[in-house]
Structure formats: C-alpha cells, structure tokens
Amino acid sequence: MFAKTLTKTVFGLALSVATLAATQASADATLDRIKGRGKLTVGLILSGAPFGFIDPKTQEQKGYNVDIAKALAADLGVELESVTVTPPNRVQFLQQGKVDILIANMQYTEERAKVLDYVPTPYDRAGGAAVVRKDSGLKDWADLKGKPVCISQGSNYAQPLAEEYGAVVKGLPSQPESLLALQGGNCVAAVHVGATVGLLLVDRADEWKDFAIPFPTELIPSDSVIWLRKGEADTQTALDEAVKKLHASGKMLELAKANRLLNTKYLEEENKKLSAK
Amino acid sequence: MSMAVTQTPKKSSRVLRYIGFVAMPLLVVVWSLIDLSLGKELVEWIPYLASGFSMNILITICAVTLGTTAGVVLGLMQLAPFWFVRLPAQIYVQIFRNAPALVLIFATTYIFPFEIVMFGNYLPFPDWVKAVIGLAILSSAYIAEITRGAVLSIPTTQWEATKGLGFSRLQALRFVILPQCVRRSLPPWMNVASSMAMGTSLASLVGVHELMHAATDASTAVRRLDFTIIAYVVVMAAFFTLCYPIARLTRRLEQRFNAG
Amino acid sequence: MQDMNLTGLFIDLMSRLGLNYEFLATGYEAQVWRDGFITTLYLVAITIPVSLVFGLIFAACLTSGRLWLSAPVRGFVELTRNTPTLVQLMFSFLVLNTVVSNMVGGAQNNPLSPFFWVVAVVGLHVAALHAEAIRGGIEAVPSSMIEAARGMGFSQFEILRYVQIPLAFRSSLPAIVNGLISLVKSTTVGNAIAVSEITYASIMVWTQRDNVVEMMIVLLAFFSLINFVVARIGQWVERRLAIPGYGL
Structure with a gap:
C-alpha cells in the first residue's frame, strides 16, 4: 500500500515537472x-x-x-x-x-x-470539400447525416460534420489513408481542404473518374x-x-x-x- | 520433445526460414516490375525512405543499449535485500512499464528543451535523442522485469549450494546465477529489442524524420492509391528485414546455450 | 445541473494550474472523449482472452514437431513479430478489408468493422509473443522430466498437458504478463483506423485545442491504472502457482 502511495506521488511530481516545462x-x-x-x-x-x-x-x-x-x-x-x-x-x-x-x-x-x-x-481562405462517389446520390452536406465520413486527424471539420450535419466522423492519420478508406468503401465521403482534393481530382482524373466534389458550398470556410x-x-x-x-x-x-x-x-x-x- | 526441436531441423523447414530473409523485399520488387510506372515512382523515393530508415536503426541501437544496461541494474536492484535499494527500482518499473511508448515519447519530447546551454554554448538537443530516451525508459522497465523473472527461476538450492561453497551473495549472482539467467532471458529480451525497433515508428508522431514519416511524406506527394499501399508494404519489408535476422541470430544463440 | 457545476469547477481549478481542460464543457468533444474510455476498456477486455487462447494454440503448433502445423504458424509469428503493429493494422484495414468487401459484394455487406481489425491484429500479435514465451518455457523443461513421464506411460499429448504446459506456464508467466501489458498499450494503435478509443479521442481533442500535455496526463494515468490492475492480477497468479523450491 505504501508503495502505491509513493508511486502516485512520484507520478504526480513527474507530471507537474512535465507540465511546467511545457507551458513555460x-x-x-x-x-x-x-x-x-x-x-x-x-x-x-x-x-x-x-x-x-x-x-x-x-x-x-x-x-x-x-x-x-x-x-x-x-x-x-x-x-x-x-x-x-x-x-x-x-x-x-x-x-x-x-x-x-x-x-x-x-x-x-x-x-x-x-x-x-x-x-x-x-x-488564404480555406474550407472543406467532400469527395464522394458519383453514383452515391449525395447532393449536399445535410445528406451526410448518419453516414461514415473520413477526414484526417487534426482537421477542424470533425466538429461541424458531427454536430451540424450528424455525420459519423472517422479520423485517419493523414489524407492518403483517408482517401484509401473512401475508395475501399469504408466511408461515403472524404472531407479535406478544398484546394488539395480539387487539385487531386484534376491531376489524377483517371484514378478518380468515379468520384466528384458535388456539394455547392465549402464547409466552414475560414481564414488561414x-x-x-x-x-x-x-x-x-x-x-x-x-x-x-x-x-x-x-x-x-x-x-x-x-x-x-x-x-x-x-x-x-x-x-x-x-x-x- | 525438446531434443526433437533442437536436433538438426529438416531441410524443408530450413529453406522456409531462409525464404524469410527475402520474401518481403521480393514482393515489393515483383509488384514494381508488374506495374512499371509505380516502380519508377518508388525508385525515385527510395533514397528518401532509406534516409528515414537509417534513423530507425540508429534510434533502436541506442535505445536498446541504454535500456538493457539500465534494465539489468534495475532488475537486480529489485531483488536486493535492502528496501531502500529495492523500493525505488520497483516504483520505477511499475510506472514505466505501464506507460504506452507513444506517451513516453511525447513526454520526453516536451520535457527536454530543444537546445541545452553548456558553458555558454548552445548545444542542439535533437528530437531523435529524445525518442531514444523515451524508448530506453520503456525498455529498461521491461528488461528489469525479465532479469528479475530469470533470477527467480533458478532453483533455491543453487543459492544454498553457493553459500555452502563460501560465495558471497554478489559472487553467487555473478558466477552462478547470472550466467544461467542469460539463457532464460534471451527469448523475452529478443521480444523487447524487436518491439523497440517497431516502437521507433511512433517517433514519426513527434516529428522525427524516420521511415513512417518518410512514407507518409511520399504518399502525400505522389497522391496515388497504389503507391500508398506499396509504401506500407515497403515499410513492413524494411522492418522485417531488420528484425528477422536479429530474431534468427538470437534463436541460434539460444539453441547453442541449450545444447551446452 | 450538479454535474455541470462540478465540471465547471474542475475546469476552473485546472486552468489555474495552467492546464486547459475547457473541452469538457463542450458537447461533442467531451462526449467523444468519455466514450473513448469505455471503448478502450471494452477493447482490452476482448483482446486479452483472444491473445491467450491463440498464444496457447500457436505454442502447441510450434512445439508439435509436425511441419505442416509449425511452418505456417512460424511464418505468421515471424511476420507479426518483426513488423510494426501500426503498419499491420493499416495494411489489414485498408487492403485486406477492401479485399473482403469485394469478395462479399460491396462494403455494405462486409461485417468486419475497424474494431474487429484492431482485436484481430493486436490479439494475434500479442499471441505470437505469448507463443514464443511459452515455447521457451516448454523447451526449458528438463528432458529427464519428460522421459520420466514417458516412462510412466504418458502419451505425447498428456506430457504436453500435464507436464510441459504447467511448468512452461509458470516459467513464462512474467513474460506473459509483460505481453498483456504491451497488449493494453498496443490497443492505442486503433487510433490509426478511427476506432474511437481513448487515444483517438484525445487526438481529436488536442488537434483542435492544442492541449497535448493535458491529454497526455490523463492518458498516462489511465493506462497506468489499467496496467496496474493487470500486473497485480499477474503477480497474484504467479504467487498462487509458485512451486516451492524454485526462486529466492
């Protein structure tokens, strides 16, 4: 029991040192x-x-x-x-x-x-664009309700997608994994910064011929x-x-x-x- | 039973073992040859990926060396007859073997400054060294437990026998107990060493330029789905080619100890 | 209301210490974070038995002396042990899962969730570690003891069941407990394929609020707690099974 208390104390001390060093x-x-x-x-x-x-x-x-x-x-x-x-x-x-x-x-x-x-x-000003399958019939952000949507971890689209549009957000480590998950059918849409996915669909039109960015607006356009x-x-x-x-x-x-x-x-x-x- | 295993392995199983050295790289090569445009892309990125992987090897070697030294000392401290030696070691092991490697690497990265002032000079304190320390802390806690377990697995009669021969406790440990422990702790030590090697891939999250980081950079730049997949296969192949020979070598040593 | 006040008080107290836990006052992020704890516990509770069962099976195959049993298992053990779990998981989820989807005719028919892949990859990875530890233990059983058992008319299986495994299990127990502890920690790789365990939840929060240190403190404390329990249970089993005459 003594060891346990001591463990906790040492633990706490180590953590507070860490915190101090980090917030300095x-x-x-x-x-x-x-x-x-x-x-x-x-x-x-x-x-x-x-x-x-x-x-x-x-x-x-x-x-x-x-x-x-x-x-x-x-x-x-x-x-x-x-x-x-x-x-x-x-x-x-x-x-x-x-x-x-x-x-x-x-x-x-x-x-x-x-x-x-x-x-x-x-x-710059940037917002999110959703890449979806052309035959999915998704027309606007509201259509994503209850559907799995891939994003990259660290993007700020998780909260608006989940709270405003009720999508099931899946955060993958980075954009390549998210797009791979979209092609593998693990999610119905992949939401990323408009400029990157827009350019991708233009540059690699062949690989992405079944996909499009159909939504008329960008998600939370904000200032970079x-x-x-x-x-x-x-x-x-x-x-x-x-x-x-x-x-x-x-x-x-x-x-x-x-x-x-x-x-x-x-x-x-x-x-x-x-x-x- | 154990004899059957240590006896000369059948030829077919030996062939299978050697396939292991080349199977993964071969897969990459075959795939690149089937789809030449992909292969060309990959060849272009190989130097970048290789520079990343050399970082993994460096971190692994430093972390395992540091961790083994500290771990053996801590493991023996845990068995010391004096509580003031035993207790700090027990606490250290309890805390750090429970911490996910990811968390330790994050912690060391943020606790240590990015440069140290020494005699008025600014010495850089690079991130990879911080990752080494993070992984060494984790491996030392593991190795301490392995050392303790190995010492405890030696029959008590041996301790008594050494006492009868007039050995001190430390002498008994040095000349009788530890040599036997080396054999018993080799397989788990090997596990720790290879899990440290894998753990280096977590350093990518704190911005160390290692293989995973390089592979992500590459797939972000190339923007091809099949390239992203082959990049993962390359990462797997690289780690396998690093760790598998270590595993084989340790197995050989282990068998020699058993035979002797 | 009482709950709200407590949360507010906690946030206030922590911000005085220089720690930012403001996300607790929000709806979405706090919810994801709380669910993360439960998902992690659930993940651990399922993966531990999976790893133990497969560890025993693998060890039995490895020491069976039959090539058709030992070679595939050996191959798998080497592959899983010598490549990073993170990469295996990404590969399974992004490639194997897509293959399965194509086989069953579309992703909507595919019953395998990201959660399944974490249990499978982490469980089998740790099973390989267990198998190595148990195999080491089986081979360390003195051959004189096996000969004695054979002399008493034990069959090969009976020797394994009554002599080798009980002895091997004891000598490999510290290594097995280490394996289980690394299992608990390995479940964090689930974040890479969007299994909403605690690390994933923390990443989702800290990338928005940049409070990495705060989230790390909670993560470290949480994993220490789980592993403290695992280690204690391991010690208890170790003591229960200790054979008099061995060890200090």
Missing part, C-alpha cells in the same frame, strides 16, 4: 533573435499539393506554404529555416521556441486565439493565418506588414497561381483591397 513561454525577444541569428524558423506542414509536399529529387519542401515562408524571410532580410511539423506537435514546437512562427494550415478559431497570437492579415507565441507584438506587426505587402504587390496571388491553387477569389479580393490603399 519564452520572453518576447523573437524579432531580435530572428534578426540576430539572421534566420527565420518556420514550422511547415506537409499536407500535400498545393500547400506543402516533398520533392523526391531534391528532398526539399515545395508548395504554397513554403513559398510564403520564403517570401516572408526575404522581406525580413533573413534566411529561411524550415521545420516540418505535424498536427500533434506543432503548437509545442512553437511554444518551446523551436520554431518562430507556424504556417501550418491552421485556420483562425476562437479557442486557438486564446492560446496563441496570430498575424491579423490571413494568407500565421500563428506565433502570445505577446510577441513586434514580430506580429512586422509579419503583418510583410503579409499585407505580399497581398498588395500581387506576389501572394502570383505564388498561389504558381502552386495551382484552384480558387483564388479571396486572394484577388485582398489584392484589390490592399493595393487600392
């Missing part, structure tokens, strides 16, 4: 540090074309997110150092100071804004923003300026087109709005 936020010296080291460290997610993927020949990262990171580093006059992040580790990497900012397909949500700060000007640690006003301002500049000069739109983002309406609007000023 670093002081706001990031902009100085970026300039001092001459390096901007960006956490990037490899969620697939057009946003981020590995080129087998050079083993380098490519995609829209990577290009934005490059442009931002160039604007600050520093080099870019990229770190690959995944949904479970990205916020820890940011809070530990391993990366300075995150460009990791993270949309603005109220919950997230409580923990982290963000660059107010978004770099750059995230940084709480209370880093200097970095925030500097990056916001940089993002605005990219919008105004049309560079952002150019990057999007170069990476073949299918829907650039939002970026065009931003470009018009900001370049008019």
